[in-house]
Amino acid sequence: MAKRKRRVFTPEFKADAVRLCKSGDRTIAQVANDLDLTETALRAWVKRADAQAPKSATSNELTTPEREELAELRRKVKRLEMERENLKKSSNILREGEHVKFAFIDVEKTFWPIQVLCFVLGVSRSGYYAWKARPKSKARTSDEKLATQIEASHKRSRGTYGSPRVHRELRARGIRVARKRVERLMRQQGIAAKRKRRFRRTTDSKHAHPVAANLLERRFDVDLPNTAWVTDVTYVWTLEGWLYLAAILDLYSRRVVGWATSETNDRELALQALRSAVNSRKPPTGLLHHSDRGSPYASADYRAGLERHGFVASMSRKGDCWDNAVAESFFATIKGELIDHENYVTRACAIASIADYIDNFYNPVRRHSSIGYVSPIEFELILLQSNKLSA
Known part of the structure; x- marks a missing residue:
């Protein structure tokens, strides 16, 4: 068998081969196979290139923005290591800190060359590839x-x-x-819940209408549906102007049983929400209806609507938002989870978005902490099922 003729490679060829190895897309063995080289020779080239490169060369070639990003990488890794400082040392060959760094490199290699990441984090490329090849625990x-x-x-x-x-x-x-x-x-x-902004009130209690006594007295836990409702109004900004949202919730399940929207915050808006709730629930007489002292709820038309259905009116004390905490909590939730994260072009867009949130998420899906982390509809269905079993 004829002996293979010794090949001579130019410095440019060697440099390009080393770049392929350091790109992070393939291992040294894969690059050697693709270029018809021996793995031993290619590893020697990589080792020689690493030895010839000044230790600070990678850092010196970076621009100021790149240095700032690298500094941010260092801070991220430091935070990750601090989170794990109380964990027991791994029984693996790798220390916990190295595992964190290699895992971080694996995520960030899409944005930075592996060589740069290894330099920043103070680990070897060979160590990273050994970690990568090691079976997962x-x-x-x-x-x-x-x-x-x-x-x-x-x-x-x-x-x-x-x-x-x-x-x-x-x-x-x-x-x-x-x-x-x-x-x-x-x-x-990096998974977190949407953050809620501070909730602002819209109540205008400066009016001459009669005010009902606070009969609810913060008794927010009731035993049956349609025993007590709470209601309030909030505002939503759109590029067409303000949109006001009135909602009524059943205290038993925290379900939104009626809601309405309008360009103005007036008694008609409150009455639309009331009609919506009555039509969907058809509650018995004697239901306790609690609101703030706002003029829409204290108006003669609204009081007449409550009397027509046999509801008992209750109102919060002046300036005490905790008396209507459940209604205000709902508005804080819908704003924090939906409204504050949207830019509504029209009022129609806002209405469609709110309807989708209430009808398709809040009532049937969203887990509520005060009712055992089930949804309002599920909580009511559990009651119905238990009544059937006990009947």
Whole structure:
């Protein structure tokens, strides 16, 4: 068999081969196979290139914005390592800190060359590839699977759930997991609930209408549906101007039983919400109807509407928002989970968005902490089912 003729490679060829190895897309073995080289020779070229390159060369070639981004990378990794400083050391060959760095490189390699990331984090490229090739531990595999389920649950909640509701959602789907583990994985994946802005009141209590006594007295937990309702009004900004939203909630299940919108905050808006609630629930006489002291609810027309249906009026004390906390909590929720994150061009767009949130998410899906982390509709169905079983 003829001996293979010794090949001579130019410095440019060697440099390009080393660049392919350092690009992070392929391993040294893969590059060697693609270029018809021996892996030993290619590794020697890479090692020689690393030795010849000044230690600060990678950093010096960076622009100021790139240095700032690298500094941010260092800060991120430091935070990740601090979160794990109380964990026991891994029984694996790798230290916990190295595992964190390699995992971080694996995520960020889409945006930065692996060589740069390894330089910034103070680890070797060979160490990263060895970590990459090592079979995943059972704990890591389990965490990755659970992280996918957590992300899916968060998406189903329209990005509104924090760790308590995500934990309940997973448990409801038969996934047994500790809440602290859910918190840790959500923190690592950067998954968080939408933040709520400070809620502002719209009540105008400066009027001459008669005011009802506070009969509810903050007794927000009732035993049956259609025993007590609470109502309030809030505002929504659109590019066409303000849109006002009136809503009525059943205290038993926290379900929105009626709502209406209007360009003006007046008694007709409040009456539309009342008609909506009565038509959908057909409650018995004697129902306790609680509101703030706003002029729409104290008006003669609204009081007449309550009397016509046999409802008993109750109003919050002056300047005490806690007396109507359930209604205000709903508005804080819908603003924090929906309205504050939207830019409505028209009032019609806002109305459609609100209808979708209430009818397709809040009432049938969203888990409410005060009723055992089930949805309002599910809470009412549980009551109906228990009544059938006891009958």
